[in-house]
Amino acid sequence: xxxxxxxxxxxxxxxxxxxxxxxxxxxxxxxxxxxxxxxxxxxxxxxxxxxxxxxxxxxxxxxxxxxxxxxxxxxxxxxxxxxxxxxxxxxxxxxxxxxxxxxxxxxxxxxxxxxxxxxxxxxxxxxxxxxxxxxxxxxxxxxxxxxxxxxxxxxxxxxxxxxxxxxxxxxxxxxxxxxxxxxxxxxxxxxxxxxxxxxxxxxxxxxxxxxxxxxxxxxxxxxxxxxxxxxxxxxxxxxxxxxxxxxxxxxxxxxxxxxxxxxxxxxxxxxxxxxxxxxxxxxxxxxxxxxxxxxxxxxxxxxxxxxxxxxxxxxxxxxxxxxxxxxxxxxxxxxxxxxxxxxxxxxxxxxxxxxxxxxxxxxxxxxxxxxxxxxxxxxxxxxxxxxxxxxxxxxxxxxxxxxxxxxxxxxxxxxxxxxxxxxxxxxxxxxxxxxxxxxxxxxxxxxxxxxxxxxxxxxxxxxxxxxxxxxxxxxxxxxxxxxxxxxxxxxxxxxxxxxxxxxxxxxxxxxxxxxxxxxxxxxxxxxxxxxxxxxxxxxxxxxxxxxx
Amino acid sequence: xxxxxxxxxxxxxxxxxxxxxxxxxxxxxxxxxxxxxxxxxxxxxxxxxxxxxxxxxxxxxxxxxxxxxxxxxxxxxxxxxxxxxxxxxxxxxxxxxxxxxxxxxxxxxxxxxxxxxxxxxxxxxxxxxxxxxxxxxxxxxxxxxxxxxxxxxxxxxxxxxxxxxxxxxxxxxxxxxxxxxxxxxxxxxxxxxxxxxxxxxxxxxxxxxxxxxxxxxxxxxxxxxxxxxxxxxxxxxxxxxxxxxxxxxxxxxxxxxxxxxxxxxxxxxxxxxxxxxxxxxxxxxxxxxxxxxxxxxxxxxxxxxxxxxxxxxxxxxxxxxxxxxxxxxxxxxxxxxxxxxxxxxxxxxxxxxxxxxxxxxxxxxxxxxxxxxxxxxxxxxxxxxxxxxxxxxxxxxxxxxxxxxxxxxxxxxxxxxxxxxxxxxxxxxxxxxxxxxxxxxxxxxx
Ligand SMILES: Cc1ncc(COP(=O)(O)O)c(C=O)c1O
Numbered sequence: 001x002x003x004x005x006x007x008x009x010x011x012x013x014x015x016x017x018x019x020x021x022x023x024x025x026x027x028x029x030x031x032x033x034x035x036x037x038x039x040x041x042x043x044x045x046x047x048x049x050x051x052x053x054x055x056x057x058x059x060x061x062x063x064x065x066x067x068x069x070x071x072x073x074x075x076x077x078x079x080x081x082x083x084x085x086x087x088x089x090x091x092x093x094x095x096x097x098x099x100x101x102x103x104x105x106x107x108x109x110x111x112x113x114x115x116x117x118x119x120x121x122x123x124x125x126x127x128x129x130x131x132x133x134x135x136x137x138x139x140x141x142x143x144x145x146x147x148x149x150x151x152x153x154x155x156x157x158x159x160x161x162x163x164x165x166x167x168x169x170x171x172x173x174x175x176x177x178x179x180x181x182x183x184x185x186x187x188x189x190x191x192x193x194x195x196x197x198x199x200x201x202x203x204x205x206x207x208x209x210x211x212x213x214x215x216x217x218x219x220x221x222x223x224x225x226x227x228x229x230x231x232x233x234x235x236x237x238x239x240x241x242x243x244x245x246x247x248x249x250x251x252x253x254x255x256x257x258x259x260x261x262x263x264x265x266x267x268x269x270x271x272x273x274x275x276x277x278x279x280x281x282x283x284x285x286x287x288x289x290x291x292x293x294x295x296x297x298x299x300x301x302x303x304x305x306x307x308x309x310x311x312x313x314x315x316x317x318x319x320x321x322x323x324x325x326x327x328x329x330x331x332x333x334x335x336x337x338x339x340x341x342x343x344x345x346x347x348x349x350x351x352x353x354x355x356x357x358x359x360x361x362x363x364x365x366x367x368x369x370x371x372x373x374x375x376x377x378x379x380x381x382x383x384x385x386x387x388x389x390x391x392x393x394x395x396x397x398x399x400x401x402x403x404x405x406x407x408x409x410x411x412x413x414x415x416x417x418x419x420x421x422x423x424x425x426x427x428x429x430x431x432x433x434x435x436x437x438x439x440x441x442x443x444x445x446x447x448x449x450x451x452x453x454x455x456x457x458x459x460x461x462x463x464x465x466x467x468x469x470x471x472x473x474x475x476x477x478x479x480x481x482x483x484x485x486x487x488x489x490x491x492x493x494x495x496x497x498x499x500x501x502x503x504x505x506x507x508x509x510x511x512x513x514x515x516x517x518x519x520x521x522x523x524x525x526x527x528x529x530x531x532x533x534x535x536x537x538x539x540x541x542x543x544x545x546x547x548x
Numbered sequence: 549x550x551x552x553x554x555x556x557x558x559x560x561x562x563x564x565x566x567x568x569x570x571x572x573x574x575x576x577x578x579x580x581x582x583x584x585x586x587x588x589x590x591x592x593x594x595x596x597x598x599x600x601x602x603x604x605x606x607x608x609x610x611x612x613x614x615x616x617x618x619x620x621x622x623x624x625x626x627x628x629x630x631x632x633x634x635x636x637x638x639x640x641x642x643x644x645x646x647x648x649x650x651x652x653x654x655x656x657x658x659x660x661x662x663x664x665x666x667x668x669x670x671x672x673x674x675x676x677x678x679x680x681x682x683x684x685x686x687x688x689x690x691x692x693x694x695x696x697x698x699x700x701x702x703x704x705x706x707x708x709x710x711x712x713x714x715x716x717x718x719x720x721x722x723x724x725x726x727x728x729x730x731x732x733x734x735x736x737x738x739x740x741x742x743x744x745x746x747x748x749x750x751x752x753x754x755x756x757x758x759x760x761x762x763x764x765x766x767x768x769x770x771x772x773x774x775x776x777x778x779x780x781x782x783x784x785x786x787x788x789x790x791x792x793x794x795x796x797x798x799x800x801x802x803x804x805x806x807x808x809x810x811x812x813x814x815x816x817x818x819x820x821x822x823x824x825x826x827x828x829x830x831x832x833x834x835x836x837x838x839x840x841x842x843x844x845x846x847x848x849x850x851x852x853x854x855x856x857x858x859x860x861x862x863x864x865x866x867x868x869x870x871x872x873x874x875x876x877x878x879x880x881x882x883x884x885x886x887x888x889x890x891x892x893x894x895x896x897x898x899x900x901x902x903x904x905x906x907x908x909x910x911x912x913x914x915x916x917x918x919x920x921x922x923x924x925x926x927x928x929x930x931x932x933x934x935x936x937x938x939x940x941x942x943x944x945x946x947x948x949x950x951x952x953x954x955x956x957x958x959x960x961x962x963x964x965x966x967x968x969x970x971x972x973x974x975x976x977x978x979x980x981x982x983x984x985x986x987x988x989x990x991x992x993x994x
Contacts (some may be wrong), residue, residue, distance in 0.1 A: 061663045061889055070895035072630060074976070077905035084904070085926035087757075087764045089795045089897075094670045097892015100632055107636045107660070107886055114656035116644035124646055131551050132644050135596050141634075141815075144607025149620040150819030151955045152611070153947045159609025160818050166606075173590055185682035185820065186875040188862070196724050226862035226872035230693070231724040235867045273577035304575060309582045320875065328637075328879025329657040330647035330679070330839070332821030348720070364962055374720030378623055378685035378713035378808075379819025391603060397593035400549040402584075406571045407554050410562055413574050417566045431566075431574045454650065464650055469863070486553035487562060514847070519652040522847035526651075529844035529856040533833065535676045536666035 055520065058109040062537040065096025071103050113520040114329070115463050121485060121493055125435045125466035125478025126221070126269060128299045128321035130408075133395065136324065136388035145387045150379035154361050160383065161359035165352045167390045171317060171338055174401070176308030179344035181337045181351065183381035187296055188223040190316025190335025191263070193348060193376050195227055197314055197339060198261050198290045200346040200373035211260040211289070217246050219270055219470040224263040224294060233260060240472035244270040244427035244437075248279040255287040265294035266310070267301065267433040269470040270426075271412065271478065281311025290314065290343070298322045299482070300409055300434035303402030313340040319382070323389035334385035345370040350380050407483035408434035411490060415479055418494035422501040426473040434482070440475025448504045450475035452512035456503075459511075459518045460496050549593055611952065613816060617982035619910070621930045621973025622760065622955040623684070623711050623786040624819065625811045628977055633813050633886045637879055647839070647875065651854040652846070657878070658853035661841035664885040671791045672783075672805040673798025674827035678838035679855075680881040681824025681873065684808030685717040688754065688784055690837040690871055691806045691826065692718050695752035695780045696727060697835045697870065698803075703728040704752050705745045708735030709759025711786055712960040718754070734957075734964050736923060736932060738763025743773045750777055752804075756784040757797070760960070761971065762927040764794065771801025780804060788812050788825065788884075789975075790928040792900030804828045812891075813883030823880035834860060837871030899976060903929035907974040913987050914972070919994040923969075930973040932957070935994060939970040942993050949989040 050057045082088065098106060115122070122129035140146060148157050168180045181197075184190040195214070202211045214228040217238040225235045236259075238250050246264060262284050266274045274280070281291045293307055293315040299322045307315050319325045320333035327333075339347055349372045350363045361380070365372045396404060409432075416436040420429050424442040440450045454464035454477075466478040481490060503511050516522065554562075559571070568574060575583055594602075613626045620626070637643065641656060648654030648661075661679045668677035681687035692704045704722060706715050706729060715731050722729045732740050738759055746753055753774050757765035771781040783797035785807035797805045809823040810816075828836060834857065842856035862869040891899060907929040915922045919936030935942055939956035946953040957969035974983075 058659070060659070062666065065889065065892060067893040070892045070898075071632075071890035072895040072899070074895060074898050074902060076898060077902050080905050080908050082904060083908055083911075083924070083926050084794065084928070085764050085766075087766060087794055087926070089791075089793060091673075091796070091799060093792070093796075093893050093896070095667060095888065095891075095893040095896060097895055098889050100630075100890065103632060103886065103890050104636070106889070107642075108639070110656040110659055111636070111639040111641040112656065113653075113659070114641035114645050115650075115653040116641045118640035118644045122644075122646070124649075127646055129644075129646060133551060135599060137638060137643075139600060139603040139607075142604060142607035143612035143614065144610035145603075146815045146817055147612035147614050147626075148610045148818045149613055149618075149626065149816045149952070150624055151622050151959060152613075152620050152952050153944055155944065156611040156947055156952065157818065159606040162609065163603075163606050170590060173588055185686060186873075188872040188874045189682060189686070192872060196720070199724055221874075222862035222864070222866050222869065223872045223874050225867035226865070226869040229867035229869075230872050231721075232726050273575070275577040275579070278579055278582070301575075301578070303588055304584055305578050305582050306584070306588075318875075326643045326879070327646045327875075329642055329645045329654070329882065330878030331875040332682070332823075332877045332880055333875040334821075363959070366962065374723065375713065375716040376686075376720070377683060377717060377820070378711065382820040383818035384815075384821050387603065391599055394591070394594050394599045394602060395551070395596070396549060398587035398590040400552070400593040401590075402587050403549060403552060407552055407559075409574050410554070410559060410566075410571055413566045414562045431568075431576060433574075455652065458650065458653055463646075463653065483552055483554075487558040489553075516652050520655050521652045521850060521852040524651045524846045524852045524854050525844045526854050526856065529842040529854045530859075533840070533856055534843040535662075535833070535840055535856075536669050537662065 056109045056112065058106060060537055061106065062096055065098045067094065067096055069097040069099060071098055071100040120461055120463065121481065121489055122463040123465045123479045123481050124463060125480040126296055126469065127466065128480060128482055130324050130482040131484040132324055132326040133392065135395065136391040139391050140384050140387040145383060158358050161352050161361060163390060164386055165354065165359060167386045170390065170393050171336055174302055175315065175338045176306035177338035178341045179339045179347050181339065181347045182386065183348065183350065183376045184316065184335040184337055185377055185382055186331060186333035187316055187318045187335045188227060189376060190337045191223055191227040191294065192230065194292050194314030194316060194337045195231060196373050197343045197346040198292060199231060201290065201343055202260055204371065211258060213258045214260055215251065215254055215262040217264065219268055219472045220263060220265055221269060221294060221296065228263065244272050245276065246274055246280065248276045248283055251280050252283050255283060255289065259287060259289045261290040261292050263292045263294060265297060267297040271432040271435040271437045272427065273433055277310045285311065296321060297434065300405055302405045303398060304405050308340065313343050319385045319389040324392045325385040325388040332382060332385065334382035346373045348372050348374055348376050404483045411481040411483060411485055412436045414490055415481060415494060419497055422498055435478055435480035437473065438477040439473040442501065443475065443504060446504045447509045448512040450477055452515060453500060455515035455523060456500055456512045458516040462493065617951045617985045618977065619954045619972050619974055619986060620952050622960065622971050623713065623808060624816055625787055625973060625975055626816060626977055627811050627975050629813055629815065629887060630890055632890060633883050636886050637883050642879065642882055648855060651852065655852060658841050660882055660885055662843065662853050664881050665841060667885060667888050668825050669827055672827040673796025674805050675830040676833050677825065677827035678836055678840050680877040681826050681838055682877060683820065683822040683824045684786055684806065685714045687806040687824030687826050688714045689717045689721040691782045691804045692722065692752060692754065694804060694835050694837060695782060698780060698832055699751045699778060701749060701751035703730065703749050704754060705742065705750055706731045707742055707755040708732035708740050709738060709761060709763060709765065710754055710756045710784060711760045714784065734961055734966060736761050736966065736969065738765060742770060746773050746777050746779055748777050750779040752780040752782050754782045754784060756786065758787060758790055758928045758930065762924050762931040764926040764928065767797060767800035767802060782806060787929065789900050789903055792896040793904055793928065809884045813887030814880050821877060821880050823877040823884055833857065835870060836860065838873055838876060902976045906976065906978050907931065910972065910974045910983050913983055917987060917990050920990065929975055930971060933970050933972055935968050935970055937994060938967045942970065945993045946989050951986050951989045953986060
């Protein structure tokens with residue numbers, strides 16, 4: 001006997017032989033479903049439904065919807081002669097629908113199994129999970145931004161172009177660079193844009209055949225080497241040093257006429273500002289190569305230092321990190337790339353230009369006075385994100401953005417100071433930028449891993465930090481609190497991690513290795529998912545067949 | 549500043565706890581001469597009211613699609629999105645979460661991704677779909693790279709009916725990667741001879757249907773020819789609603805199906821954010837770009853979902869990854885899947901019929917205007933008309949008369965000698981009055 005979540009029930013406890021009898025179609029169908037939908041963590045006092053009060057279990061859409069149900073009222077068109085040339089669909093699609101109230105419940109229940117910034121501290125290093133102001137959501141939905149088409153006449157979208165122009169001006173001013181390519185759709189796409197500009201510049205100098213190596217420090221995010229390789233560059237690693245910094249002599253040693261660029265993250269992924277960045281930039285330029293900066297960590301230095309002053313040639317800015325456009329469970333993002341004078345002429349189409357009769361949109365390479373390397377995407381990029389980011393910048397102002405960076409750095413250092421006696425700092429106890437990196441040597445001989453600590457943090461009501469990144473330290477735990485946390489929030493977080501550290505060191509391994517105990521799911525089996533991938537729902541086998 | 553919780557007292561106490569006197573001591577690694585002393589040269593902070601005023605003023609300088617008779621398409625379509633969709637995607641737990649790296653507290657995201665993948669696979673007629681790409685155009689670029697990995701060849705043949713922006717994206721990427729791209733001449737009639745372009749060096753053929761001129765393309769013969777030569781067929785669509793009415797690319801033999809999902813659940817947004825749909829056959833899954841969500845169980849044996857097959861991805865494989873994509877279009881895929889759930893098969897197919905019916909009505913009415921010729925034999929909700937004068941000029945004059953009439957082909961393909969062609973789209977949002985206004989204005993303009 002299975003209940004609607006496919007979990008065994010105890011009918012006698014309910015005083016009926018078959019509680020699903022007479023419950024209609026849905027319950028009956030689910031009776032036969034051998035797939036187990038999940039219930040919240042087990043424990044005492046099992047319920048018939050598998051629900052635990054507010055913790056509602058939600059089957060898959062395909063287990064509750066029907067293909068003849070719709071939550072949208074539309075009238076069938078009058079008879080007409082189709083122009084489909086015999087290519088009309090004859091086979092059913094297999095898309096179940098739900099009425100509107102059922103839809104609302106399905107997704108509200110799903111949302112309740114998610115953790116967001118609005119739920120609590122989200123110290124995911126390198127991801128800058130800061131507060132997402134709802135003002136930004138409101139203005140992004142103004143009809144003049146949300147309800148305009150990318151290809152309607154330019155004369156009817158002057159305000160949209162003005163907004164793009166203004167966002168570009170803010171980004172160029174904050175970075176002291178020459179130009180900006182707004183269209184890349186996320187950080188990695190921005191990397192691709194910047195590296196394409198570099199490749200175009202190298203080809204313009206006639207060195208395309210010979211300069212094909214890109215230096216990438218081992219601490220770099222995976223997107224950096226992946227980006228370089230995608231457009232045919234060979235990646236040469238720059239090894240990590242004991243102090244977490246990239247040393248100019250390690251770079252110089254690898255420089256030669258074959259080197260096209262370095263991709264350096266600054267502040268770096270160990271949470272440290274690269275003190276030799278200016279020397280590295282000079283060495284790169286002297287060798288005829290370019291300096292690509294991964295700007296994922298820009299939040300530490302907005303209003304404090306300008307990448308252009310550091311010798312950067314191209315840098316992407318994750319609007320979905322530094323400028324608080326919401327992550328939305330994995331995007332959409334936006335990755336504008338600021339460019340130095342040397343690379344500006346190669347910026348891709350489209351771009352906005354102020355003309356004598358208002359703003360113009362340069363969409364074709366042939367319309368540009370410069371030498372655009374091509375096009376990154378259809379249309380003009382992530383307008384919805386541009387509006388939110390500009391709203392953030394206008395709200396903060398120059399003073400507020402500087403304060404935000406200082407607070408982000410202050411908060412990270414406060415956590416460092418609160419934990420440095422218990423957790424291990426791989427590069428010594430020195431100031432960090434907006435995130436603090438610990439390794440797992442403090443867990444030695446405890447039988448607890450970085451992963452276990454992360455899962456135990458879930459039980460304490462926190463989203464875990466970034467784990468196992470960067471790869472240059474063992475069992476990395478990268479904590480980025482952002483400027484959005486109050487002191488009392490940080491105090492409780494520090495106290496919690498201290499309690500966990502004591503527990504690990506005192507042998508309370510069960511608190512870790514079995515965690516999470518209180519989340520909507522216990523620890524999930526990722527190996528099993530990869531070994532025999534189930535990537536979509538398929539109808540359960542008919543009962544007779546299943547019984548064989 | 550309203551977003552910053554720390555008070556000056558807090559800051560002082562925290563600096564003391566850290567053991568420094570001034571916050572700039574924490575920036576000690578920034579070269580002294582490069583640490584800014586003053587705020588950058590931008591205005592100072594503003595209250596919510598003021599920011600809203602500034603941005604509302606900019607917004608008011610644009611003409612929203614809903615405010616006029618609107619027929620603009622060419623890869624982005626004006627559809628009605630139910631209020632429920634926008635409410636749900638703004639729930640904190642969806643909006644303010646990250647990529648689901650910690651699956652035990654991200655089942656909401658993961659389950660909808662699993663449902664999304666299932667819906668996209670069904671819609672395209674393919675075995676598996678990923679958890680989204682940035683948009684249709686970048687997805688097409690990735691599809692070509694994937695075909696090169698599968699076939700170990702490096703030449704892509706792009707149909708002349710492929711959206712020119714998509715072709716440009718593919719070409720930019722391919723040129724940079726030193727791969728070969730053959731782009732066929734603009735194919736207004738949908739009758740190009742693509743079969744003769746396919747040979748034993750071809751990695752893939754990229755064909756859009758409905759194509760950018762609105763023609764419906766029979767993919768079956770192209771798939772057959774491609775397969776004879778060991779090449780893949782990449783089927784592209786820019787209007788996802790069309791799949792409700794047209795036979796699926798999968799059933800016609802496509803190996804990779806990629807397209808733009810904006811039409812379902814997502815606003816026009818002046819071009820983005822949108823959502824790329826990407827599907828293929830099971831045998832190619834390990835060559836796929838992007839994130840994949842898969843089913844598994846937790847320690848209690850309960851069903852749950854995780855991101856899986858990540859050994860394809862950049863964070864594990866680095867320079868050997870199938871793609872560099874990391875952040876994708878999470879929230880847009882949520883909007884897509886919610887809208888699709890509201891529609892269901894019954895609603896989607898009806899919506900598609902309404903779109904087609906409206907376009908047929910419009911085509912018939914425009915065909916009756918002197919100086920207008922409808923060029924398509926087949927179409928779904930968009931078609932090409934030939935005007936008696938340059939389309940860009942006509943569109944500008946029609947805009948002055950309060951009708952947003954479509955996309956001049958010259959905007960997408962300048963210099964192709966197609967200046968009098970206009971792409972016209974019609975969806976469920978168009979009324980009889982809209983059509984009448986269009987026809988009346990067009991008569992005046994021509
Ligand atoms: C250091 C670093 N570089 C690049 C990226 C890629 O950015 P996105 O996910 O926006 O493509 C990230 C984000 O995850 C990152 O942390």
